[in-house]
Amino acid sequence: MSRTFCFEAIGTSWRVDSSEPLAPTHRAELLRIAEDYDALYSRFRADSGVTALAASGGFLPLPLHGAALGRLLRTLHDLTGGGLSPLIGERLADQGYDAGYSFVPTAPPAPARAWDDLLAWTGDGITLSGPALLDVGAAGKGQLVDLMLERLVTAGHENVIVDASGDMRRAGSGSITVALEHPYDSSSAIGTVSLGSGALCASASNRRVWGDGLHHVLDARTGRSVDTVVATWVLAEDAMTADGLCTALFLADPDDLAGSFAFDFVLMYSDGRARYSAPLAGALFS
Template sequence: MGHSFSFEAIGTAWRVDSAAPLLAAQKAGLLRIAEDYDALYSRFRADSGITELAASGGSLSLPGHGARLGRLLRTLHDVTGGGVSPLVGERLADQGYDAGYSFVPTAAPAPARAWDGLLEWTEDGVSLAAPALLDVGAAGKGQLVDLMLEYLLAAGHGQAVVDASGDMRRAGSGSITVALEHPYDPSSAIGTVVLTEGALCASASNRRVWGDGLHHVLDARTGHCVDTVVATWVLAADAMTADGLCTALFVTDPADLAGSFDFDFVLMYSDGRARYSAPLAGALFS
């Protein structure tokens, strides 16, 4: 693909590659999609919908794609026994990953509050019975990748890749080879995968680290940082699902997810061992 558009959004670097050049209006459209999403879901913005819910509870109307996100998060919550939950937001903030990026814990780790009775996520939006800080980071970036690719496809760009710093989705003929970055050495890789059409997402607990063993991947059942798995990669049809499964693999066994999702995976444990689905057996370097 001969044309690229790079930009910053939701706190990370993005790159869109396309066979045909993007029009100025299409570039603006991508930026608008990112801004609208951030204005809904960012817990780091004082003016976002999520921040308003955290202050007062009540309801937040969401566009149609909000229902898709809610269904995925509920499924992940149920399949992991509550290990993945949007209600982990206040526990992340308690540990220092707050709106001001203080990185100073203010409370001991504790389980996220229970979904049922507090959070209702419907086709129309989100309702909270009491103020609570939500966090959709389990799958939100992946969904934003999907929304951008869907926008490009609707605009006639049938050959395109949307890459949000390693969380990507590709459409069109051919394939690309993607390195799986070593979680302890960004200059090296543990293997490569070939991406044709579909999504590849990755998550690593060392991406955001502070304090003594603190990072951004919490088990919502305990409020503690996960210390057994250090990195996950998932291939799936769409980026929202791949992103969500990357998160879920930190807190549950791949077999627990296989009954609900179609995906391939690689995960790396803190002792250096790797585990992978059969189709990716040749992806890792020996």
């Protein structure tokens, strides 16, 4: 890749590498896609659709891609026994990961409210029967990666990578080697994987830590941060699926997910053990 476009969006750093230069119109389009997505789903913005739902409930219309996100989140919710839920937003805020980034818990951990009691996510939008704070971070960043890459491919870019701080999707011939960042040392890697056309996403409990035992991966069944898994990596066809599965692997056994999704994974536990799917048996350094 010889052309790079770097920018900030949805609170993280992005990098787009392509074999051909991105036209100014294409760069502007990527920024617009990110802004539109953030304006819908950000729980950190006072003017977002999700914030409006948190204030009054009701209906939030979504673009066409909203249906796919809702289907994935519902499937992962069911496969994890309710451990993964967009209704975890208010529990994250209670634990200090709020719109003001106070990082000060204001309530003890508690289960998220039940999906079927409050939330209907349909093909045209989200309906909440009452005020509730949603969080789509389990798979939203991955979907935004997909939207950007698909836009560039439609525009004629045949070799391109969209990388949102480690959640990436690639289109093109051949493959690249990607390091798996050590969850306790960002300057080193625990292994490498080969990425062809497809997505690689990662999640680590040390990425957003603000207190003893407090981090951003909460189990919606308890409202507590997960303490058995420290990092996950997933290879899948698209980044939304890979991102969602990375979160789900903190909450469910890989075998419980394999019947519904095609993916490969590396999973690191807090006791130092690692688990991986058979095709990635050589991914970790000895």
